[in-house]
Amino acid sequence: MMAGPLDELLATFYRGFSGEVDLLDTVLTPDWEDIPLAPGQAPGRDGIKPLIAAFTQAFAEVKVVIHAIVDGRDDNGDGLVGVRGEICGTHRGEWFGVPGSGREIRIPIHEFHEIAAGRLGRTWHLEDWFGWFQQVGAWPTEKERKKRRS
Template sequence: MEDSKRLMQRFVEFINTASEKLAEELISPKAIFHVPGRPEPVTGPAGYLEIIGMMRGGFPDIQWTLEETITEGGNVAARFTMRGTHQGSFFGVPPTGKKIAVQAMNFYHWSNGQIVGERGQPDLLGLLQQIGAAPM
């Protein structure tokens, strides 16, 4: 359990910095990531950096806070809060300058100290509402 906590702390450091070095350390080259809104998963460290790049394209200052985790063997359920400022186009919505605070639930599969899979579910409706792209 302590290993899982330590690995998740390193993972949060990775997603908040988009460090290629940490990506190589923490993500298996064969890892599979299921991304909402995409028909096919992305893979490996480059795939995860692509996900982060998509978020940073709309919210360059985005930061993730790990709120809680539940661990069972090599599986971790994690609840995050994403915070940032809408300064770039996101899902076709031009920048509004509005701040967001959005919850996300992600499920990770770890093996030998690396992520081998993730299914994530951010509150995209809440995010779109906060930037004025969807009705409240």
């Protein structure tokens, strides 16, 4: 069970990524840095909102589950926080050129957030997109790759 200001900050951030984009205005600085930016993504917290809208169109019932938090902040509450989590949902529409599969997906994520004055100012993130391609049947299996080579 999550409790406390850090947990609430992160839970609100991930609810924003699950489609409640207006929540991002409450937890991100206006000049928040998303590292790396997605192709075509504008910088700042307003730059992520169109990407989230497209993502929630392609994936239904999106939610981010936090599995672990590593708190590296100082006594003032500023500093780096690491998160290990998962994006969960159902692949309903086209994403990365892959048509909706109807499959439930779980995408592991690893992120570092820089916190200052109670807000996120910078986020470094890594998602397991190769694993997602496998989950939706868009990545060839070893058997299929061997067949192509023969």
